[in-house]
Amino acid sequence: MSEAINKAVLESTQIAIMEQLPETGVPARSPLAHQQQTASRTAPENPGVYLWESALKTHLALRGDANNADFANGVEAATGLALPEVLQSNHNNEWALSWIAPDEWLLTGPGDQALAMEMSLREQLGGHYAVINVGGGQTLVRLAGPRARSVLMKSCPYDVHDRNFPVGKVVNTVLGKSQATLRRVGDDEWELVVRRSFADYIWRWLVDASQEYRLSLEQPTQGASKNRAGRLQASPVEN
Amino acid sequence: MFYIYCPYCGEHREEEEFHPKGQAHLSRPTDPDACSDEEWGDYLYFRDNPRGLHHEIWVHAIGCRKFFNATRDTQSYEILETYRMGDAPRVTHFTDTQKS
Numbered sequence: 001m002s003e004a005i006n007k008a009v010l011e012s013t014q015i016a017i018m019e020q021l022p023e024t025g026v027p028a029r030s031p032l033a034h035q036q037q038t039a040s041r042t043a044p045e046n047p048g049v050y051l052w053e054s055a056l057k058t059h060l061a062l063r064g065d066a067n068n069a070d071f072a073n074g075v076e077a078a079t080g081l082a083l084p085e086v087l088q089s090n091h092n093n094e095w096a097l098s099w100i101a102p103d104e105w106l107l108t109g110p111g112d113q114a115l116a117m118e119m120s121l122r123e124q125l126g127g128h129y130a131v132i133n134v135g136g137g138q139t140l141v142r143l144a145g146p147r148a149r150s151v152l153m154k155s156c157p158y159d160v161h162d163r164n165f166p167v168g169k170v171v172n173t174v175l176g177k178s179q180a181t182l183r184r185v186g187d188d189e190w191e192l193v194v195r196r197s198f199a200d201y202i203w204r205w206l207v208d209a210s211q212e213y214r215l216s217l218e219q220p221t222q223g224a225s226k227n228r229a230g231r232l233q234a235s236p237v238e239n
Numbered sequence: 240m241f242y243i244y245c246p247y248c249g250e251h252r253e254e255e256e257f258h259p260k261g262q263a264h265l266s267r268p269t270d271p272d273a274c275s276d277e278e279w280g281d282y283l284y285f286r287d288n289p290r291g292l293h294h295e296i297w298v299h300a301i302g303c304r305k306f307f308n309a310t311r312d313t314q315s316y317e318i319l320e321t322y323r324m325g326d327a328p329r330v331t332h333f334t335d336t337q338k339s
């Protein structure tokens with residue numbers, strides 16, 4: 001792993017970069033590992049909500065000026081993704097890049113690629129910028145299913161209706177008595193970035209809020225949550 | 240429900256995402272060593288407390304986490320405008336319709 005650290009980049013940036021994945025013998029533990037172990041595995045029939053953790057992914061915070069071509073082009077060269085506009089996100093098969101603030105973006109992707117991606121960014125970026133590995137401080141939670149939006153409507157003050165929250169939009173807002181960054185990844189699927197210390201609280205909140213819609217703690221199989229047309233007829237009040 | 244417009248996110252957001260941070264447009268004495276104790280004390284400790292129009296700093300704490308300015312009527316709580324850091328306020332006195 002440590003061969004990935006490029007000496008030239010280290011010297012030119014004078015930044016201490018290290019492999020943050022534990023070496024052999026030390027298992028990595030996600031903030032929600034204890035929930036995964038104790039969760040009931042009996043999925044209800046025809047679940048309305050699916051909830052699962054997208055554990056131990058790479059989380060890199062990027063800071064820089066979008067008007068600085070060295071920064072914007074460098075991000076695109078390293079990730080293959082253009083810097084998204086305000087409250088938007090761009091993604092490819094592996095990586096997702098979300099707008100967080102006018103000078104901040106969050107890059108998430110495969111858990112074993114953090115060091116390689118950080119090195120690649122530092123090779124490509126120029127000017128005044130920052131790349132910070134924040135993977136230890138937060139995790140990703142996925143919420144899917146025909147009633148996923150109903151769960152969010154109960155949980156946050158933000159308007160998650162289609163007209164205000166199309167697929168691809170990213171919003172950091174209040175969730176329960178904590179906060180989360182919501183990204184709509186599909187018609188019926190959402191990704192939540194939650195702080196490590198609040199992950200347990202938010203998980204329990206979502207589990208509780210999902211009970212009435214028949215909650216499955218498994219990732220849905222392909223096509224399970226695609227039946228959108230049927231939902232629209234079944235619950236006209238929400239649309 | 241009380242919505243505040245964040246000039247960085249470019250949309251109205253629920254008030255609980257924001258925190259007020261006091262009077263805006265305070266400038267630090269350019270040469271602290273040369274200013275009097277009174278000038279320094281004014282800058283450090285004394286704030287306006289007007290009845291009516293007030294320019295103040297807010298932060299979109301549970302959002303983009305950026306600080307911005309707001310012009311607010313302290314009598315009615317009405318926010319007349321929000322604008323980015325470094326910008327000048329457009330509303331500097333009440334128009335007849337706004338006067339409470």
Ligand SMILES: [Zn+2]
Pocket residue numbers: 245246247248249299302303304305
């Ligand atoms: Zn904002």
